[in-house]
Amino acid sequence: MDGLVDCFAGSAVTQEALLEREFEQRLAECPTLAFRVAVSVLRNQAEAEDVAQEALLRAYRGFRRLRDRDRFRGWLVRMTWRLALDRIRSITRRQRREQVPLDSPAPPTPEELAKSSEFSRRLYAAIDSLPEKLRITLILSTIEGHDLGEVGRLLEIPTGTVKSRLHLARKRLAEVLNAL
Amino acid sequence: MRCEQYRRLVIEAILGELDKEVLVQFETHRASCEACQADFCRVRELLDSIDRGVLDMLDVQPSAKFGAQVRHRLSESSAEQRLPAQLWLPAAAGGLAVLAVLAFLFSFKSSLPHTPNSLQGSAQVAEKQVALSPIATAIVPGPRASADKMPVSQIRPLKSKNERSESKRSIAQLMPVVIVPPNEWAAVTSLAADISRGRVSLDPIRVANVKSIEPREISSSELPVFEVVSMDDQDHLSDSQIR
Numbered sequence: 001m002d003g004l005v006d007c008f009a010g011s012a013v014t015q016e017a018l019l020e021r022e023f024e025q026r027l028a029e030c031p032t033l034a035f036r037v038a039v040s041v042l043r044n045q046a047e048a049e050d051v052a053q054e055a056l057l058r059a060y061r062g063f064r065r066l067r068d069r070d071r072f073r074g075w076l077v078r079m080t081w082r083l084a085l086d087r088i089r090s091i092t093r094r095q096r097r098e099q100v101p102l103d104s105p106a107p108p109t110p111e112e113l114a115k116s117s118e119f120s121r122r123l124y125a126a127i128d129s130l131p132e133k134l135r136i137t138l139i140l141s142t143i144e145g146h147d148l149g150e151v152g153r154l155l156e157i158p159t160g161t162v163k164s165r166l167h168l169a170r171k172r173l174a175e176v177l178n179a180l
Numbered sequence: 181m182r183c184e185q186y187r188r189l190v191i192e193a194i195l196g197e198l199d200k201e202v203l204v205q206f207e208t209h210r211a212s213c214e215a216c217q218a219d220f221c222r223v224r225e226l227l228d229s230i231d232r233g234v235l236d237m238l239d240v241q242p243s244a245k246f247g248a249q250v251r252h253r254l255s256e257s258s259a260e261q262r263l264p265a266q267l268w269l270p271a272a273a274g275g276l277a278v279l280a281v282l283a284f285l286f287s288f289k290s291s292l293p294h295t296p297n298s299l300q301g302s303a304q305v306a307e308k309q310v311a312l313s314p315i316a317t318a319i320v321p322g323p324r325a326s327a328d329k330m331p332v333s334q335i336r337p338l339k340s341k342n343e344r345s346e347s348k349r350s351i352a353q354l355m356p357v358v359i360v361p362p363n364e365w366a367a368v369t370s371l372a373a374d375i376s377r378g379r380v381s382l383d384p385i386r387v388a389n390v391k392s393i394e395p396r397e398i399s400s401s402e403l404p405v406f407e408v409v410s411m412d413d414q415d416h417l418s419d420s421q422i423r
Contacts, residue, residue, distance in 0.1 A: 031242065031246065039240050040237060049249070052250075056254065057254065060254050061257060120233055120236070123234070127234070127237075139238065174195075174223065174226055178191065
């Protein structure tokens with residue numbers, strides 16, 4: 001009976017260990033990706049780190065349910081994006097309740113202060129006003145160094161669609177900022 | 181081309197969207213108008229600034245502690261996930277040992293001639309066990325003789341009160357009954373699923389949403405064939421949990 005139990009224990013533990021190892025491998029370069037996706041929405045380091053951690057934790061918990069493991073990065077990106085949007089909405093609601101100015105979710109760091117020029121403020125507002133599809137395409141294509149094929153894989157859309165969305169996003173930003 | 185028309189087209193021209201014919205007109209006007217030439221340069225700079233601005237926005241590194249925090253949260257979650265497994269393995273071992281003993285006793289008892297009194301006594305004990313169990317709301321019975329041929333999908337939750345009381349009577353006749361505590365049911369399901377998938381060589385096992393186990397009979401390999409029946413959550417009975 002002990003042998004039998006060891007056999008059960010062995011198979012269960014081995015399966016878990018394999019799963020964890022696979023997750024570790026896929027995770028290697030993902031924390032920064034998740035963080036950058038989150039920061040593109042939240043523009044606050046602490047909040048972005050928290051959201052990225054939450055997304056990674058969910059990815060870890062749901063990893064065994066992911067059928068096609070090659071889609072892990074795209075899955076993580078979309079999950080982080082959604083979590084970040086949820087977080088920004090909740091911050092906005094909280095700020096409305098507390099009547100805090102909307103553009104100061106937390107005290108900015110010196111780096112954030114340095115970047116908070118008037119142009120950046122306008123640019124961020126213009127990015128926020130983009131339709132979600134254009135926005136995430138623009139963000140991911142910047143993160144991925146304009147590797148449109150990789151962006152297509154992450155978003156599960158054809159490269160041509162990525163290209164046209166990116167083009168449209170830049171055009172809209174230029175139109176908005178040119179009009180100001 | 182006039183200046184007004186030119187300005188409407190300047191972004192498209194820089195992004196390379198203009199038709200050849202329109203582009204020629206555009207370029208002709210740009211060469212002849214200083215203001216529009218300046219405007220062209222300004223918009224091109226604006227597009228560069230946009231690209232740089234987006235890049236700057238994302239050129240943020242997570243803090244030094246970020247990696248460690250991620251590891252910490254993942255290991256916490258990992259420990260939470262492993263904890264039940266660590267608990268259930270000894271519990272499952274114990275459960276199997278108990279089942280083996282009970283099945284042996286059961287088969288020994290079955291080989292003796294039946295007396296109405298002993299059957300009634302067993303029934304009372306079983307009823308008591310079911311009644312004492314805080315998770316026992318209903319039991320899924322199966323015909324004893326055909327239990328080991330019954331597909332999993334036929335093990336179904338009980339809906340009506342009549343069915344439930346009927347099932348209690350049935351279970352009472354299928355002594356002994358082992359009640360599995362709620363915190364061990366996932367473990368037992370997983371173990372049972374491994375058996376049913378043939379990962380371990382035991383005789384077939386019937387699994388529903390597990391809350392109790394009934395040993396049915398001794399298999400040819402001297403290991404118990406048992407049916408795992410739901411004592412709770414009948415409405416959530418799901419085969420997917422064991423596949």
